[in-house]
Amino acid sequence: MKAVEVRNLKKSYGELQAVNAVDFTIEKGEILSLLGPNGAGKSSLISMISGLLTPDDGDVFIMGYSIMEEPVDAKARLGVVPQDIALYPDLSARENLFFWGKMYGLRGAVLSTRVDKALEIIGLKSRQNDRVEKYSGGMKRRLNIGVALLHKPDVLIMDEPTVGIDPHSRRYILDNIKDLNREGMVVLHTTHRMEEAAEMADHIAIMDLGRIIAYGTHRDLIDLVGGQTRIDLILNADSELYMQAWESVDGVFQITADGRTISVLVDDSNQVLPLLFETASRVNVCITAVDIQRPNLETVFLHLTGRILRD
Amino acid sequence: MKIIDIVIKDLTRSFRNAGFIGMAVLAPLMLIWLVYFAFGGLFGRTSSGPMIKVGVVNADTLPPGITRDRSLGDALHDLFFNAGTESWIKSGEYEDEPSVRAALEREDIEIGIIIPQDFTENFLAGKGEPPIQIIGDPEQLATARAVQNLIIGMLEGVVGSQIAIQTFTTHNPENDMQPDTAQIQVLAEGYNSWQVEIQRELFQRADNTALVMVTPHSSKTAGSMMEEILGILMAGQMAFFAFFSGAFSMMSILREEEEGTLGRLFTTPVGRSTILAGKFGAVYLIVLFQGLVLIMIAHYAFDIIWGNPLEVLMVLIGQVAVAAGLGVLLISFVETSRQGGPVLGGVLTVLGMLGGLFTSGFSMPEAFNRLALITPQGWVIKAWKIVMNGQPLHEVVVPVSVLIAIGMVMFVSGAVRFRKRFV
Numbered sequence: 001m002k003a004v005e006v007r008n009l010k011k012s013y014g015e016l017q018a019v020n021a022v023d024f025t026i027e028k029g030e031i032l033s034l035l036g037p038n039g040a041g042k043s044s045l046i047s048m049i050s051g052l053l054t055p056d057d058g059d060v061f062i063m064g065y066s067i068m069e070e071p072v073d074a075k076a077r078l079g080v081v082p083q084d085i086a087l088y089p090d091l092s093a094r095e096n097l098f099f100w101g102k103m104y105g106l107r108g109a110v111l112s113t114r115v116d117k118a119l120e121i122i123g124l125k126s127r128q129n130d131r132v133e134k135y136s137g138g139m140k141r142r143l144n145i146g147v148a149l150l151h152k153p154d155v156l157i158m159d160e161p162t163v164g165i166d167p168h169s170r171r172y173i174l175d176n177i178k179d180l181n182r183e184g185m186v187v188l189h190t191t192h193r194m195e196e197a198a199e200m201a202d203h204i205a206i207m208d209l210g211r212i213i214a215y216g217t218h219r220d221l222i223d224l225v226g227g228q229t230r231i232d233l234i235l236n237a238d239s240e241l242y243m244q245a246w247e248s249v250d251g252v253f254q255i256t257a258d259g260r261t262i263s264v265l266v267d268d269s270n271q272v273l274p275l276l277f278e279t280a281s282r283v284n285v286c287i288t289a290v291d292i293q294r295p296n297l298e299t300v301f302l303h304l305t306g307r308i309l310r311d
Numbered sequence: 312m313k314i315i316d317i318v319i320k321d322l323t324r325s326f327r328n329a330g331f332i333g334m335a336v337l338a339p340l341m342l343i344w345l346v347y348f349a350f351g352g353l354f355g356r357t358s359s360g361p362m363i364k365v366g367v368v369n370a371d372t373l374p375p376g377i378t379r380d381r382s383l384g385d386a387l388h389d390l391f392f393n394a395g396t397e398s399w400i401k402s403g404e405y406e407d408e409p410s411v412r413a414a415l416e417r418e419d420i421e422i423g424i425i426i427p428q429d430f431t432e433n434f435l436a437g438k439g440e441p442p443i444q445i446i447g448d449p450e451q452l453a454t455a456r457a458v459q460n461l462i463i464g465m466l467e468g469v470v471g472s473q474i475a476i477q478t479f480t481t482h483n484p485e486n487d488m489q490p491d492t493a494q495i496q497v498l499a500e501g502y503n504s505w506q507v508e509i510q511r512e513l514f515q516r517a518d519n520t521a522l523v524m525v526t527p528h529s530s531k532t533a534g535s536m537m538e539e540i541l542g543i544l545m546a547g548q549m550a551f552f553a554f555f556s557g558a559f560s561m562m563s564i565l566r567e568e569e570e571g572t573l574g575r576l577f578t579t580p581v582g583r584s585t586i587l588a589g590k591f592g593a594v595y596l597i598v599l600f601q602g603l604v605l606i607m608i609a610h611y612a613f614d615i616i617w618g619n620p621l622e623v624l625m626v627l628i629g630q631v632a633v634a635a636g637l638g639v640l641l642i643s644f645v646e647t648s649r650q651g652g653p654v655l656g657g658v659l660t661v662l663g664m665l666g667g668l669f670t671s672g673f674s675m676p677e678a679f680n681r682l683a684l685i686t687p688q689g690w691v692i693k694a695w696k697i698v699m700n701g702q703p704l705h706e707v708v709v710p711v712s713v714l715i716a717i718g719m720v721m722f723v724s725g726a727v728r729f730r731k732r733f734v
Contacts, residue, residue, distance in 0.1 A: 050578045051577065051578050052574050052577050052578050071580070072580040072582070073580070074580075075578060075579060075580040076580040078578065080575065080578040082571055082574065082575060084571045085571065086570065086571035086572050086574065086575040087570075087572065088320070088324065088570070088572060089570070090324050090327050090328070091320075091323070091324070095323075099316065099320050100575075100579070102312075102313065102316045103313060103316070103576065103579040103580075103581050104579055104580065105580065147575075
């Protein structure tokens with residue numbers, strides 16, 4: 001039995017097909033990172049998997065329970081950390097944890113013990129009786145995660161958990177995710193930061209325009225671009241005006257322009273680089289900087305979509 | 312059980328909201344306290360109504376041959392200058408009609424009473440002319456009526472004693488009795504004393520018998536005028552703020568949607584219907600709690616007598632049903648909490664005005680009272696008036712039944728809309 005099974009999930013908002021026939025699975029004990037730019041459909045997909053949004057078609061199975069047919073059983077095994085803080089600001093951390101624990105069916109001494117443990121894990125024991133509205137952003141994020149872990153879910157969904165927080169808190173959160181996974185928790189984690197996906201995930205699904213365009217391990221995805229290297233040329237002029245000049249250069253597989261930057265995918269940077277400079281000289285444009293990157297997920301995304309990931 | 316958890320959570324949040332507590336409890340109490348304070352009371356146990364300033368001209372004299380020790384004019388004059396009326400009438404003597412009219416012009420007095428010359432002789436002879444004149448501001452009809460009733464009450468006593476004397480003298484020949492003037496005088500005075508005493512016994516007041524009002528269908532006697540006015544004003548304010556509380560509490564679902572906690576609730580293994588039921592339950596409990604608090608404080612702080620406890624409870628339940636139901640319905644039309652402001656401020660105020668919540672202490676035209684009944688607020692204040700009037704249980708049942716029925720219809724309509732939106 002898979003931990004999570006997503007089958008042919010679809011969702012549209014009027015004319016816009018936000019999620020278009022998405023299929024994937026997550027094995028027990030895995031971390032899956034869902035990577036994609038803003039507007040790719042990640043949040044809609046996560047909302048359907050967590051039972052917040054009703055799909056137009058398809059289904060999701062959490063530990064074998066259908067989110068459509070058996071929502072109570074499915075949701076009991078899910079922990080959801082929403083992207084935005086979803087806590088009651090006029091209640092204390094302790095009161096928030098108690099309330100949410102009750103919503104997951106915890107009571108009495110079990111709930112009390114779990115709340116105490118959660119407060120320790122998220123480092124808010126000394127501030128447990130203060131109202132959430134008095135917390136810093138990082139503290140709220142930690143409590144936001146703590147609420148999702150109270151009932152020890154089989155599957156944890158984290159929607160952009162590190163967006164907008166300081167590096168220290170970010171590190172704390174990512175380390176916690178790894179610890180939870182080591183204890184057996186399955187994690188579905190969405191992000192638009194490729195380095196996060198590369199660091200965390202056993203498998204990565206790249207999403208764009210409502211579809212999963214690539215799925216595999218980090219190595220598998222890098223291999224998709226066949227070891228291609230990405231070269232960024234920073235010009236002294238608008239790159240769109242000169243894009244055509246480099247398209248015909250031998251060894252260039254893909255080219256994109258963004259502001260003053262021309263990005264090209266090449267097989268052999270040593271061979272192609274001199275040709276790129278010659279072209280610049282011919283069209284009378286100055287290259288002010290060059291950046292050569294080893295293949296990474298951004299390269300993969302560029303290869304698959306013709307756009308850079310940081311949209 | 313989870314419904315109760317959600318109810319408790321919502322109640323906790325509401326009671327921690329200072330703005331809500333201010334509007335739900337403090338605002339209506341403050342408004343009533345201001346009225347109470349303006350008319351001389353603070354938290355005292357008694358309060359007095361406004362004093363009526365009266366000017367009296369007595370031109371009457373006792374004609375010879377009349378078996379009375381003083382003229383009717385003197386008796387009427389003494390009526391306005393004795394301990395029985397001094398708590399609400401401040402009287403002054405004037406020489407003649409021009410001087411009392413001048414006092415009215417200067418607003419030194421509100422009512423002028425002119426007892427004409429030979430009033431005793433003409434009244435006892437059964438002549439209607441010349442009458443006692445009561446002069447005052449045509450807009451102060453209630454004041455003039457009160458003075459008029461006082462005078463009529465006394466004169467009716469005189470007529471009654473005349474009848475008693477006549478009856479006695481008619482049967483005298485049978486009894487071989489020839490009462491002399493002194494005996495007739497004693498008889499008349501005895502009759503007057505009996506009349507005053509029986510009025511006191513009937514209306515259970517030690518003084519001011521002319522001012523006691525007995526409601527037509529019950530044994531309840533009215534308290535002081537101030538307590539009566541305060542009571543019905545308090546009922547109006549309580550009703551207005553009950554509707555406010557119902558809508559404000561229901562807005563918590565919009566606030567939770569904006570906070571993200573509603574979405575998070577939907578990802579838990581709690582059915583959406585259960586979540587909605589918890590939110591609705593909190594609304595009803597908040598409105599009930601508010602009503603109970605206001606009734607208790609109004610009773611102990613302002614001596615407001617609400618009426619029969621069972622009837623009070625019934626009306627309170629009706630008020631809760633309709634205020635919470637309207638809150639659920641109104642907010643079901645609102646998309647965001649920002650939109651909720653105009654709903655609370657605008658719609659409820661207009662309905663409150665149409666329903667007569669702000670004019671509950673005044674006697675309004677019948678057409679207005681009928682118009683008020685197109686609003687749920689109108690039925691609430693109607694029910695409170697019945698209870699505070701001391702009318703019997705069966706007369707309370709109708710408006711309370713209407714309130715519960717309206718409340719249920721509104722609740723179901725609102726709940727269906729919420730289900731479509733969230734479930």
